[in-house]
Amino acid sequence: MLRDFLVWLQTELGKGPGEYPMSWSEALLGSLNFWGLLEGTHLLALMLFAGTIFVVDLRLLGVTFRRTPVSVLSQKVLPLTVFGFAIVIITGLALFYAKPLVYYHNIWFRAKLVFIAIALLNILLFHGRVQRNIAAWDTLAKPPTAARISAVASLSAWIIVITLGRFIAYDWYECGKPIPAWANVLQECAASEHGAASLAEVAQ
Numbered sequence: 001m002l003r004d005f006l007v008w009l010q011t012e013l014g015k016g017p018g019e020y021p022m023s024w025s026e027a028l029l030g031s032l033n034f035w036g037l038l039e040g041t042h043l044l045a046l047m048l049f050a051g052t053i054f055v056v057d058l059r060l061l062g063v064t065f066r067r068t069p070v071s072v073l074s075q076k077v078l079p080l081t082v083f084g085f086a087i088v089i090i091t092g093l094a095l096f097y098a099k100p101l102v103y104y105h106n107i108w109f110r111a112k113l114v115f116i117a118i119a120l121l122n123i124l125l126f127h128g129r130v131q132r133n134i135a136a137w138d139t140l141a142k143p144p145t146a147a148r149i150s151a152v153a154s155l156s157a158w159i160i161v162i163t164l165g166r167f168i169a170y171d172w173y174e175c176g177k178p179i180p181a182w183a184n185v186l187q188e189c190a191a192s193e194h195g196a197a198s199l200a201e202v203a204q
Contacts, residue, residue, distance in 0.1 A: 003191055006100040029098040042091035046165075049084030050158050052077040060151035062142030069138045070147075105192045107173045107183055112164040119157035126150045 014024030022030065029035065058064045059073050096103050103109040130146045137143045173183045176194025183189075189196035 045087035052081040057151040057155045060147045066141040105187045108164045108167040115161045122153045
């Protein structure tokens with residue numbers, strides 16, 4: 001059902017009359033200048049978003065800004081984090097909209113979504129539990145273990161998200177190519193327009 005929706009989104013939505021009508025998705029992908037601007041904006045916003053998060057995480061680990069209270073640092077960078085996150089979401093959705101089926105059958109994109117969920121869950125846990133008693137450790141050069149664990153989880157998750165996002169551009173596990181059976185399953189290659197080709201079958 002989800003794939004059917006993505007097929008409609010990519011090939012039918014916004015398609016007008018004419019000899020060679022294009023959907024809005026196809027038109028977006030075909031507009032090279034706007035696509036480049038969109039991708040560049042996404043990367044710059046990601047740098048702002050991740051950079052401000054890393055500043056707070058490194059403070060929680062006691063690596064940087066040791067004399068600055070965590071709450072003060074967090075309040076200073078939070079507007080930038082929120083702004084960066086908003087632009088990342090908007091541009092990310094637009095990039096996905098340009099070729100939803102490609103991303104849907106991409107193992108790196110699927111893994112990226114998993115780690116984004118982990119990172120967001122970590123944020124919820126930090127603000128819901130760890131930060132609850134921040135008054136007791138706000139000015140400490142090295143916050144308590146729970147805060148440091150949350151910082152490590154945050155740094156790890158977002159670095160993995162960024163790395164997986166970079167891997168999306170490579171076709172190492174593209175559907176239709178001879179790839180391991182597990183990759184075919186995880187990407188649902190059998191349902192893709194390129195089909196599934198297993199390394200084991202090619203070897204035979």
